[in-house]
Amino acid sequence: MKSVRSTLVLLAVLGVLSVWSLFVGAIDMTPSQLLAGDLHRWEIFLASRLPRLLAILCTGVGMSVAGLMMQQLCSNKFVSPTTGATISSAQFGILLALLFLPNSTLWSRALFAFGAAILGTWVFVWFIQRIRFQDAVMVPLVGVMFGNVIGGVTSYLAYQYEMTQALSTWLVGHFSLVLKGRYEIVWLTVPLVVLAFLFANHFNIVGLGRDFSKNLGVPYNVVLFLGLTIAAMITASVVVVVGSISYIGLIVPNIVTMYKGDKIRGTLVDTALFGAIFVLGCDMIGRAVIHPYELPIELIVGVLGSLIFVGLLFYRLKYGRKSIRLGRAPETGCAAPVAAVEGGEG
Amino acid sequence: MQIQKLSKQYDGKTVVDGVSFSIPKGKVISLIGPNGAGKSTVMGMISRLIAQDSGLIHFEGKEMGKWKSRELSKRLAILTQSNHIQMKLTVRELVTFGRFPYSGNRLTREDQEIIDRAIRYMELETFEDRFLDELSGGQRQRALIAMVIAQDTEYVLLDEPTNNLDIYHATNMMKTVRRLCDELGKTVILVLHEINYAAFYSDYICAFKDGKIAKFGTVEEVITKENLSEIYQVDFEILNIAGKPLSIYY
Numbered sequence: 001m002k003s004v005r006s007t008l009v010l011l012a013v014l015g016v017l018s019v020w021s022l023f024v025g026a027i028d029m030t031p032s033q034l035l036a037g038d039l040h041r042w043e044i045f046l047a048s049r050l051p052r053l054l055a056i057l058c059t060g061v062g063m064s065v066a067g068l069m070m071q072q073l074c075s076n077k078f079v080s081p082t083t084g085a086t087i088s089s090a091q092f093g094i095l096l097a098l099l100f101l102p103n104s105t106l107w108s109r110a111l112f113a114f115g116a117a118i119l120g121t122w123v124f125v126w127f128i129q130r131i132r133f134q135d136a137v138m139v140p141l142v143g144v145m146f147g148n149v150i151g152g153v154t155s156y157l158a159y160q161y162e163m164t165q166a167l168s169t170w171l172v173g174h175f176s177l178v179l180k181g182r183y184e185i186v187w188l189t190v191p192l193v194v195l196a197f198l199f200a201n202h203f204n205i206v207g208l209g210r211d212f213s214k215n216l217g218v219p220y221n222v223v224l225f226l227g228l229t230i231a232a233m234i235t236a237s238v239v240v241v242v243g244s245i246s247y248i249g250l251i252v253p254n255i256v257t258m259y260k261g262d263k264i265r266g267t268l269v270d271t272a273l274f275g276a277i278f279v280l281g282c283d284m285i286g287r288a289v290i291h292p293y294e295l296p297i298e299l300i301v302g303v304l305g306s307l308i309f310v311g312l313l314f315y316r317l318k319y320g321r322k323s324i325r326l327g328r329a330p331e332t333g334c335a336a337p338v339a340a341v342e343g344g345e346g
Numbered sequence: 347m348q349i350q351k352l353s354k355q356y357d358g359k360t361v362v363d364g365v366s367f368s369i370p371k372g373k374v375i376s377l378i379g380p381n382g383a384g385k386s387t388v389m390g391m392i393s394r395l396i397a398q399d400s401g402l403i404h405f406e407g408k409e410m411g412k413w414k415s416r417e418l419s420k421r422l423a424i425l426t427q428s429n430h431i432q433m434k435l436t437v438r439e440l441v442t443f444g445r446f447p448y449s450g451n452r453l454t455r456e457d458q459e460i461i462d463r464a465i466r467y468m469e470l471e472t473f474e475d476r477f478l479d480e481l482s483g484g485q486r487q488r489a490l491i492a493m494v495i496a497q498d499t500e501y502v503l504l505d506e507p508t509n510n511l512d513i514y515h516a517t518n519m520m521k522t523v524r525r526l527c528d529e530l531g532k533t534v535i536l537v538l539h540e541i542n543y544a545a546f547y548s549d550y551i552c553a554f555k556d557g558k559i560a561k562f563g564t565v566e567e568v569i570t571k572e573n574l575s576e577i578y579q580v581d582f583e584i585l586n587i588a589g590k591p592l593s594i595y596y
Contacts, residue, residue: 075432075433198451200451201443201446201450201451204433204435204443205443205446207433208431208433208443210395211395211424211426214394214395214415214424215393215395215419215423215424215425215497216419216443216444216446216447216497217414217415217416217417217418217419217420217446217447218415218446219415257434261434261435261436261439261477262433262434262435263435263436263439266439
């Protein structure tokens with residue numbers, strides 16, 4: 001079936017890249033050395049390489065699914081953990097944990113990050129619902145501004161209490177500190193993504209609007225804020241371990257939507273796989289460029305992501321929301337220009 | 347469905363003022379009136395999208411507010427103008443949502459058959475795997491109606507279904523409304539701007555003016571020169587065409 005084919009291709013690519021990535025790093029390692037029972041290399045493999053790979057996969061899956069959910073729930077293609085103030089709220093939460101509980105463990109920092117991320121996202125969505133912007137681009141702009149305000153407060157507090165150094169780990173995303181025993185929180189993304197998949201139709205219906213949901217007996221506000229909570233928790237669990245990784249939640253869902261449509265049940269798996277491939281690819285580039293040192297992933301993702309994002313914007317400007325048809329020649333015919341004309345009132 | 351003394355205010359301004367009427371079952375009922383007469387607001391209240399300030403709506407023996415939302419969505423469907431869908435869903439995916447109140451995420455074979463039938467009924471078979479944003483306005487409207495058919499409700503409420511459609515598609519939409527009533531036995535309540543569509547395709551007309559019911563009755567009772575001139579404040583001529591009172595205004 002055509003719809004499954006893209007998923008299988010993505011799965012195959014991810015499989016190959018994953019195995020390959022395990023043998024890329026500062027210390028040379030080959031599968032044959034592992035098979036020969038080299039204990040030192042096994043130790044590196046289990047303590048660093050494997051955790052790193054798992055963290056990368058969780059990050060890619062988590063951030064892109066969180067982005068997908070936020071875009072669907074807000075029915076705005078430009079909303080994402082970056083442009084919805086979720087990431088900066090999570091960072092603010094981590095700073096609070098560092099300030100008030102100086103000896104805090106990773107888990108208590110995670111709790112702070114969860115709380116702040118959820119609250120920040122709620123406030124943002126509540127705000128954009130109250131204002132009702134005519135122009136869809138206003139929503140992410142407001143999100144970016146809101147995020148920057150939170151980021152500014154975070155920086156100020158960090159500076160005041162001489163926490164800038166400590167906080168920088170979470171400001172720029174990187175995988176170099178991912179080691180066994182201090183990254184496992186990122187696994188939380190897995191059950192959360194499963195939860196998102198189970199409620200996918202609910203989120204779809206809510207994305208179609210308040211009236212549409214009510215007609216089908218779906219409680220709009222409950223599902224909206226539940227969905228945002230899941231997206232915020234996914235984001236926060238990534239930020240706590242890896243730090244800020246922008247763009248993935250924005251561009252990956254947009255690319256997958258272009259060929260798979262907006263039905264979450266149909267796109268979620270592709271989005272997750274695509275996100276994982278993207279992060280893994282960027283990480284491998286980051287490790288290869290100045291080998292044996294490495295560049296933080298945020299740098300690579302930022303460069304590639306912004307280029308792709310600009311490309312997407314140009315594509316949208318040129319073709320509107322026209323889809324890319326895989327495997328078949330594009331059908332043109334009675335596709336009339338889609339102009340959302342506001343009707344009169346009664 | 348019985349409506350008693352329904353009222354609604356926005357910012358201190360009374361939009362709907364003590365509206366009472368009962369909706370005959372298995373008929374097409376059109377709500378007409380000038381802009382701001384309150385017809386859409388009444389529609390919003392009887393479809394539970396808008397909460398009334400006072401008054402009662404009895405629906406199938408129970409007060410509207412006492413119904414569980416999900417149970418209600420098996421008996422009453424509403425399409426509003428705000429349903430211009432921006433999402434990239436295929437026709438079939440949209441129609442499938444109509445089964446959500448019944449089966450949630452797990453579609454049975456019976457659901458699939460109902461979805462197939464709804465798509466066939468609206469003659470959308472050739473488009474069923476196309477994305478909605480690739481279709482014309484008329485086709486998209488038909489897809490939404492197909493979803494409502496799949497929702498399999500006794501009552502279908504349509505808020506200005508002919509809005510933004512050209513004459514061809516609007517007329518077809520009205521014919522579909524008639525079929526929903528005659529063939530599928532549904533009670534259809536519409537808000538319409540075009541008086542002649544209302545006159546030609548409905549059984550009953552409820553005319554609103556200034557938040558109150560100006561006239562409620564059969565088409566012949568409501569569509570008269572005096573009534574319409576009074577309601578719309580312009581001159582009307584009524585012609586009898588194909589046994590229906592059609593109006594000309596100038």
